[in-house]
Amino acid sequence: MNKIDRVKVREQDPKIRATNFEEVCLGYDREEALLEASRCLNCKRPRCVGACPVHIDIPGFIHALINEGEAAAATIISKDSSLPSVCGRVCPQETQCEGSCVLGIKSEPVAIGKLERYVGDWKIQHASQEPEHIERNGKKVAIIGSGPAGLACASDLAKWGYEVKVFEALHQLGGVLVYGIPEFRLPKEKIVAKEIEAVKRLGVEFVNDVIVGRTTTIDHLLDEEGFDAVFVGSGAGLPRFMGIEGENLNGVFSANEFLTRVNLMHAYDDRYDTPVFQAKKVVVVGGGNVAMDAVRTAKRLGAESVIVYRRSETELPARREEVHHAKEEGIEFRMLTNPVRVLGDEKGWVRGIECVEMELGEPDESGRRSPIEKKGSNFEIECDAVIMALGTSPNPLIKTTTKGLDTNRKGCLVADESGATTRPRVFAGGDAVTGAATVILAMGAGRRAAQAIHTSLQSE
Amino acid sequence: MFKIVSKRQLSPAITEMKVLAPRVAESALPGQFVIVRTDEFGERIPLTICDYDPEAGTVTIVTQTIGNSTAKINQLNEGDYFLDFAGPLGQPSDLVELFSSENGKRKTESGPRVLFVAGGVGTAPVYPQAKYLHDHGITPDVIIGAKTADLFTYVEEMKKVSNVYLCTDDGSAGFHGMVPALMEDLLVRQGKKYDHCVIIGPMIMMKFATQKAKEHNLPAVVSLNALMVDGTGMCGACRVTVGGKTRFTCVEGPEFDGWQVDFDEAMRRHSMYRNNPKNDPHTHPCTCLP
Numbered sequence: 001m002n003k004i005d006r007v008k009v010r011e012q013d014p015k016i017r018a019t020n021f022e023e024v025c026l027g028y029d030r031e032e033a034l035l036e037a038s039r040c041l042n043c044k045r046p047r048c049v050g051a052c053p054v055h056i057d058i059p060g061f062i063h064a065l066i067n068e069g070e071a072a073a074a075t076i077i078s079k080d081s082s083l084p085s086v087c088g089r090v091c092p093q094e095t096q097c098e099g100s101c102v103l104g105i106k107s108e109p110v111a112i113g114k115l116e117r118y119v120g121d122w123k124i125q126h127a128s129q130e131p132e133h134i135e136r137n138g139k140k141v142a143i144i145g146s147g148p149a150g151l152a153c154a155s156d157l158a159k160w161g162y163e164v165k166v167f168e169a170l171h172q173l174g175g176v177l178v179y180g181i182p183e184f185r186l187p188k189e190k191i192v193a194k195e196i197e198a199v200k201r202l203g204v205e206f207v208n209d210v211i212v213g214r215t216t217t218i219d220h221l222l223d224e225e226g227f228d229a230v231f232v233g234s235g236a237g238l239p240r241f242m243g244i245e246g247e248n249l250n251g252v253f254s255a256n257e258f259l260t261r262v263n264l265m266h267a268y269d270d271r272y273d274t275p276v277f278q279a280k281k282v283v284v285v286g287g288g289n290v291a292m293d294a295v296r297t298a299k300r301l302g303a304e305s306v307i308v309y310r311r312s313e314t315e316l317p318a319r320r321e322e323v324h325h326a327k328e329e330g331i332e333f334r335m336l337t338n339p340v341r342v343l344g345d346e347k348g349w350v351r352g353i354e355c356v357e358m359e360l361g362e363p364d365e366s367g368r369r370s371p372i373e374k375k376g377s378n379f380e381i382e383c384d385a386v387i388m389a390l391g392t393s394p395n396p397l398i399k400t401t402t403k404g405l406d407t408n409r410k411g412c413l414v415a416d417e418s419g420a421t422t423r424p425r426v427f428a429g430g431d432a433v434t435g436a437a438t439v440i441l442a443m444g445a446g447r448r449a450a451q452a453i454h455t456s457l458q459s460e
Numbered sequence: 461m462f463k464i465v466s467k468r469q470l471s472p473a474i475t476e477m478k479v480l481a482p483r484v485a486e487s488a489l490p491g492q493f494v495i496v497r498t499d500e501f502g503e504r505i506p507l508t509i510c511d512y513d514p515e516a517g518t519v520t521i522v523t524q525t526i527g528n529s530t531a532k533i534n535q536l537n538e539g540d541y542f543l544d545f546a547g548p549l550g551q552p553s554d555l556v557e558l559f560s561s562e563n564g565k566r567k568t569e570s571g572p573r574v575l576f577v578a579g580g581v582g583t584a585p586v587y588p589q590a591k592y593l594h595d596h597g598i599t600p601d602v603i604i605g606a607k608t609a610d611l612f613t614y615v616e617e618m619k620k621v622s623n624v625y626l627c628t629d630d631g632s633a634g635f636h637g638m639v640p641a642l643m644e645d646l647l648v649r650q651g652k653k654y655d656h657c658v659i660i661g662p663m664i665m666m667k668f669a670t671q672k673a674k675e676h677n678l679p680a681v682v683s684l685n686a687l688m689v690d691g692t693g694m695c696g697a698c699r700v701t702v703g704g705k706t707r708f709t710c711v712e713g714p715e716f717d718g719w720q721v722d723f724d725e726a727m728r729r730h731s732m733y734r735n736n737p738k739n740d741p742h743t744h745p746c747t748c749l750p
């Protein structure tokens with residue numbers, strides 16, 4: 001078996017990084033990447049590939065990196081993924097490719113994510129800056145939303161000759177990649193903006209400040225503006241609250257609001273006008289990636305920061321690396337704790353949060369053990385801000401303004417495997433269909449829909 | 461980029477701009493708003509749509525300087541550009557619905573008898589609604605309140621489409637007194653009857669005008685100027701309590717049943733960033749100050 005240990009990736013020192021917004025993980029250099037790549041056994045039946053949601057040829061790209069170099073590796077990845085720099089950074093590898101890597105049985109799995117990131121970053125640095133000349137086929141497709149789903153769908157269609165226009169509600173492109181995931185995990189200028197430039201070089205046109213359903217409608221795009229098909233990649237942006245007492249006190253925010261102020265509006269930077277609440281102690285409710293991002297952002301803004309989660313640590317849905325990083329940065333974790341109300345002072349500002357202790361009962365239908373309240377165990381945590389990171393659901397705007405577009409009980413658009421919705425010529429994918437999920441799934445859905453759009457428009 | 465095709469100073473601190481935004485102009489209805497950004501460092505600022513012209517592709521906004529961000533807007537001149545101009549956002553005014561049945565004909569024979577109550581720069585967003593009614597054959601009454609006579613805006617425009625009643629806090633023009641007192645005067649002393657009233661202005665004025673309307677059993681719609689970030693339902697910064705339920709102003713509003721609004725909470729939330737180092741009462745400048 002393999003004798004080399006998994007190559008450690010260089011990171012910013014926890015004490016220093018907890019005070020800045022620079023990227024935490026510094027990534028592999030060439031030498032480190034090649035050493036780590038040499039650990040891969042090039043399995044005949046690679047378990048990692050089966051566990052990758054888009055089935056990237058993982059041993060293929062790793063061995064191309066060793067034998068032929070970065071460009072060849074990048075080409076192999078690009079067959080299945082259009083955002084390797086992003087996915088290498090934010091995919092939950094421990095439950096996907098790396099979680100199934102055969103080396104993980106006896107020692108540590110190959111650092112597939114870090115290698116993917118290395119190859120993706122190399123590609124960004126070495127990409128040609130020239131626009132590509134692609135013969136146009138005379139057909140037009142409108143894409144709603146510029147998140148991973150929209151970007152992936154747009155770039156495939158553009159490569160095949162379609163005239164593609166992306167309509168984005170916000171003033172920045174990238175969806176959650178710019179407004180949600182913080183700079184210290186996913187650099188905006190260095191990575192996200194570069195991925196978008198690559199899509200622009202394919203001839204895709206982007207139009208900001210268009211809220212489909214308000215500024216224009218899908219019916220208008222199809223009937224009046226001459227689009228042959230529409231792809232809806234509008235995400236799941238609607239924040240949930242708990243519905244407990246005190247949630248509208250001054251100092252209670254959704255994670256989306258807090259992160260949008262900091263990431264999209266740069267509130268942490270004095271040159272920008274948008275303010276963010278200056279808290280001394282912040283309690284973040286939730287246990288997913290969004291909760292980790294919010295709590296680590298609060299820490300970087302100078303607040304003492306605490307996670308409150310109703311299940312136990314093993315159930316935390318966040319990427320393991322983020323939990324680990326959060327702990328290193330001095331975030332306090334209060335597990336098996338559930339808020340019952342937010343406490344306010346006489347002027348209506350948050351002064352604390354009343355919680356109750358929980359214990360784990362029988363597994364529920366999702367297989368997770370459901371938390372049960374311990375009667376009478378109520379206690380208070382003093383704080384001056386509370387951030388709710390309880391999940392999000394799709395915005396009903398598009399559904400309510402488009403004829404014949406069905407949604408399910410949870411407000412998600414109904415679409416089949418290929419992305420076809422209940423309305424002819426309208427396709428959808430990503431969080432808008434699945435509810436809040438992952439970048440890689442959104443990207444995969446965008447590409448599948450591009451294929452379906454291509455097939456249906458070609459046959460006309 | 462969205463070009464400012466004309467600019468008019470309505471008072472020293474209040475300007476009116478027509479902005480070229482064809483998609484917005486084509487879709488806008490009375491009661492809706494836009495979100496603008498002046499430059500890369502600017503906030504996303506909600507502004508009520510004061511008028512729109514689908515043929516010319518322009519949207520009219522009125523802004524009062526109350527902080528750094530609104531000052532940035534008012535420093536822009538004809539020929540300059542907004543970096544962002546997104547909309548129309550929010551629900552159209554209920555009044556629009558009154559006429560949406562049967563090809564634009566109103567539902568009731570005689571009515572509705574509508575009273576508008578406008579305070580400060582709230583006058584500007586009242587104008588398209590009054591005009592909309594006028595265009596549909598109804599001449600509403602409009603109360604316009606201001607601290608002092610110099611601060612009136614849109615009076616001449618308004619007179620063309622409605623019966624205007626002015627009041628000032630200092631008595632320098634029109635009725636001497638605040639808006640609720642003039643409402644009382646119309647409703648009691650002059651014995652006027654209304655089916656519906658729409659109140660747009662500073663939060664505190666809307667609170668007291670709504671109380672007055674309720675005293676007289678008059679249904680009142682208010683347009684809330686909550687703090688906002690995205691304006692599309694993504695953040696919840698704009699949440700308000702209406703009838704005991706949390707609502708997002710940017711998607712479910714900005715107009716709500718005034719009787720049901722928790723104004724004290726709305727005012728408290730509105731002051732959230734008052735003491736922030738960036739101290740910018742990022743607000744709905746159209747309707748924020750008296």
Ligand SMILES: Cc1cc2nc3c(=O)[nH]c(=O)nc-3n(C[C@H](O)[C@H](O)[C@H](O)COP(=O)(O)OP(=O)(O)OC[C@H]3O[C@@H](n4cnc5c(N)ncnc54)[C@H](O)[C@@H]3O)c2cc1C
Nearest residue numbers: 145147148149169175176180212235430431437438439442
């Ligand atoms: C804080 C945070 C952290 C996360 N961390 C991770 C992680 O570590 N790993 C991971 O895999 N996933 C993570 N996710 C989830 C992941 O980001 C999403 O699953 C993914 O971005 C979904 O992509 P999408 O293209 O479907 O939607 P989005 O990225 O949400 O993009 C949708 C876009 O559509 C726009 N839009 C919406 N409505 C309209 C409209 N009506 N008209 C025009 N435009 C519209 C929106 O403004 C947005 O830009 C995280 C999410 C958040 C919020």
Ligand code: SF4
Nearest residue numbers: 040041043048101102
């Ligand atoms: S399972 Fe692990 S060792 Fe096998 S091919 Fe995949 S990465 Fe390489």
Ligand code: FES
Nearest residue numbers: 691693695696710
């Ligand atoms: S302003 Fe963000 S949800 Fe209303």
